[in-house]
Amino acid sequence: MFGPNNKRTVLLRLMILAGFVAAIWVIQVINSALGYGLNPDFGLIPRRIVGLDGILAMPLLHVSYPHLIANTLPLLLMGALIALTATRALWWVNGIIICLGGALVWALGSHAIHVGASGLVFGWFGFLVVRGLVDRSFITLATSLLIAVAYGSILWGVLPGQDGISWEAHLFGALAGGVAAYAVRTPAHSASKRGTLR
Numbered sequence: 440m441f442g443p444n445n446k447r448t449v450l451l452r453l454m455i456l457a458g459f460v461a462a463i464w465v466i467q468v469i470n471s472a473l474g475y476g477l478n479p480d481f482g483l484i485p486r487r488i489v490g491l492d493g494i495l496a497m498p499l500l501h502v503s504y505p506h507l508i509a510n511t512l513p514l515l516l517m518g519a520l521i522a523l524t525a526t527r528a529l530w531w532v533n534g535i536i537i538c539l540g541g542a543l544v545w546a547l548g549s550h551a552i553h554v555g556a557s558g559l560v561f562g563w564f565g566f567l568v569v570r571g572l573v574d575r576s577f578i579t580l581a582t583s584l585l586i587a588v589a590y591g592s593i594l595w596g597v598l599p600g601q602d603g604i605s606w607e608a609h610l611f612g613a614l615a616g617g618v619a620a621y622a623v624r625t626p627a628h629s630a631s632k633r634g635t636l637r
Contacts (some may be wrong), residue, residue, distance in 0.1 A: 475620035494541030536562030538613035558608035565616025578627035
């Protein structure tokens with residue numbers, strides 16, 4: 440059972456997650472009203488200096504409402520699992536996923552405007568699965584098993600061949616998530632000898 444401090448931390452994380460998803464929806468409404476004019480201005484364009492800001496902006500932009508709807512549920516589910524199970528350093532985890540994954544797309548991706556939160560979704564997927572192997576704790580292994588069963592089919596998204604899909608963002612996001620799991624150890628909430636968790 441979570442102690443009071445951890446309950447507050449988890450609640451704060453869930454509120455931040457909800458605010459992040461809500462902000463993406465607000466941006467989508469604005470972008471749609473502008474005829475998706477934000478995408479060429481702020482999307483990630485590989486090997487173009489003007490496309491560098493897309494490394495940070497890419498997860499916030501989408502090409503349609505169905506595109507955003509498809510990303511919303513996995514964002515909420517995987518984000519909630521991370522918020523509930525990780526104990527620290529989530530800013531670093533997300534920084535690695537967004538910056539490393541985006542930088543790899545910028546350096547190696549196909550020439551197109553890359554937008555969408557699916558790179559972040561795949562990053563969280565990679566982080567959750569690899570963290571289960573790294574920590575070898577019951578909670579993280581159970582979480583990674585749940586994710587693998589529920590969303591294992593999304594791994595097909597890292598393969599090229601689907602028109603209009605940034606498989607590079609999926610692949611490099613998942614790789615960046617795996618790197619984050621190794622680089623930033625975030626043990627799962629569990630019973631503590633100090634009594635902070637019970």
